[in-house]
Amino acid sequence: MRFLKVCAVVVAVALIATTSLAIAGETLDTVKKRGYLIAGVNGGVFGFSMPDEKGVWKGLDVDTARAIAAAVLGDANKIKYVPLTAVQRLPALQAKEIDVLCRNTTQTLTRETANGLNFAHVNYYDGQGFLVSKKLGVKSAKELAGATICVLPGTTTELNVADYFRANNMRWRPVVIEQTAELSKAFFAGRCDVLTSDLSQLAAHRATAPNPTEYVLLPEIISKEPLAPVVRHGDDQWYDIVNWTVMALLQAEELGVNSNNVDMALKSQNPRVQRFLGVIPGLGKDLGLDDKWAYNIVKQVGNYSQIYEANVGVNTALGIPRGLNDQWYKGGLMYAAPFR
8 A cells, every 4th residue: 555655656747847847847838839939119219129221120038039039949030029008918918928028027926926928038137217397497307286297197107106106295297108119209399398217218318319418417316216127927938938048149248259259169169168159068958849949049139238239339329328227247147057
């Protein structure tokens, strides 16, 4: 009887493990069978995710999604982009309408628990601020008592600004605008005194303003906004793929490997480079991917420095220094775990 009980336990554990593996591979199998990735994005943030005049999607979040497609499908262009508002984004992911959300979304406790979501490695560290017209004559957010403020609903931004004004015993009047593109239009049309959002978005809005030099960012940063790709709970393999894709962008930069020299790097004698690019096999198999998954990311999309500088860096219209988004060995927060 004791032997039979042990056998029963072994069988039960095996069944649980098999079931877990089946669940774990669901999203990857779906994407491979479909032949393209479905990525939820923001439809109107210059530098992060926005179609250009030819309808080509561009931005740091777009390149993050392209990196996932390159890792999984070997082709960074096999993507369908689904523009989502702040209100639509989480329900769309929960309902499996998209495979991954690559859309300036802040990691929070509630979203990772009650909402049933997992955030991958941060691809942009941000903070919330305020954009005002120079004509307003305001030098600090502490001078905004009674101001009308344009804000997106269903966001941490809305909650943060409410907390800030309550903590400073000031009144404010919200002007709630659901679409990101309409938010900036409302502000520049004078429907509100202040525009509040993540600093990166405020820089993007100012860059596309009719007269960018007429607007100024106030010095206060009122929140922490770690922005990262998001996936659903319950699919560990898919989470691993998305998580390590972001870290692959960082690791490539750390190793000095970019889209221009990655083919030459295949001949490197550095074992870290060899493991990373799949010359030494194994890491791809562990993820359920081809061993050239990281090579495909770097070759087709670039490393983190390349996508940052091309989309939001100091030589773009946004002109944002690396700051917190620099590598750990340069004083930033960007840090890839070991690839081994």
